Amino acid sequence: DIQMTQSPSSLSASVGDRVTIACRASQSITSYLNWYQQKPGKAPKLLIYSASSLQRGVPSTFSGSGSGTDFTLTITSLQPEDFATYYCQQSYSTPLTFGGGTKVEIK
Amino acid sequence: QLQLQESGPGLVKPSETLSLTCSVSGGSISRSTYYWGWIRQPPGKGLEWIGSIYDSGSTYYNPFLKSRVTISVDTSKNQFSLNLSSVTAADTAVYYCARHLLAAGTQVVNWFDPWGQGTLVTVSS
Numbered sequence: 599d600i601q602m603t604q605s606p607s608s609l610s611a612s613v614g615d616r617v618t619i620a621c622r623a624s625q626s627i628t629s630y631l632n633w634y635q636q637k638p639g640k641a642p643k644l645l646i647y648s649a650s651s652l653q654r655g656v657p658s659t660f661s662g663s664g665s666g667t668d669f670t671l672t673i674t675s676l677q678p679e680d681f682a683t684y685y686c687q688q689s690y691s692t693p694l695t696f697g698g699g700t701k702v703e704i705k
Numbered sequence: 706q707l708q709l710q711e712s713g714p715g716l717v718k719p720s721e722t723l724s725l726t727c728s729v730s731g732g733s734i735s736r737s738t739y740y741w742g743w744i745r746q747p748p749g750k751g752l753e754w755i756g757s758i759y760d761s762g763s764t765y766y767n768p769f770l771k772s773r774v775t776i777s778v779d780t781s782k783n784q785f786s787l788n789l790s791s792v793t794a795a796d797t798a799v800y801y802c803a804r805h806l807l808a809a810g811t812q813v814v815n816w817f818d819p820w821g822q823g824t825l826v827t828v829s830s
Binding site: 599630632634640641642643644647648653685687689690692693694695696697698699 | 751752753754765767768769801803812813814815816817818819820821822823
């Protein structure tokens with residue numbers, strides 16, 4: 599199975615900050631990487647697929663980059679509604695696996 | 706707008722079978738390019754893909770759970786279901802159903818969107 603490791607596991611930031619979340623795969627997954635946002639008590643929501651493609655309706659303040667084993671989710675200007683937990687997911691091979699999550703909290 | 710809704714018992718005894726149904730509204734399970742999947746999340750933990758099914762009945766499962774999992778589809782009711790046998794406390798989780806797109810054109814995407822609201826299943830005697 600491909601293991602997905604996210605860092606940090608949590609971070610504190612202020613509204614307006616630029617936030618970067620890292621995701622590393624245990625082997626190369628080229629660009630087969632998706633990102634989700636999950637708010638407390640809610641289901642995850644797809645933000646980005648194929649490493650850098652923005653899902654329809656997702657604000658352009660979100661962006662994704664990377665290939666191979668190292669990937670990044672960037673929020674260019676953190677908004678109050680962006681405080682949540684973010685998960686990466688490899689879409690390269692089954693079993694499909696997720697990272698452990700990064701919780702973005704208010705500083 | 707496509708919506709998914711999980712239903713089923715919130716409490717299951719150890720060694721018994723967990724059974725959940727996902728009802729899809731605002732779109733048809735049939736004649737689509739999508740698979741339909743189940744994902745679970747133990748309390749306070751991360752996400753685990755359980756398996757997915759196509760409207761033809763074609764399935765693929767997480768090998769970790771494969772021996773205990775059956776996913777089926779009922780296109781006449783626009784529903785798909787999850788059975789997980791021989792449950793233990795480790796199977797306690799919020800169970801989500803979601804639409805699963807394997808490929809967009811020639812591009813493999815394997816993403817889940819949208820998701821149901823989730824249902825908590827507790828395994829306890």
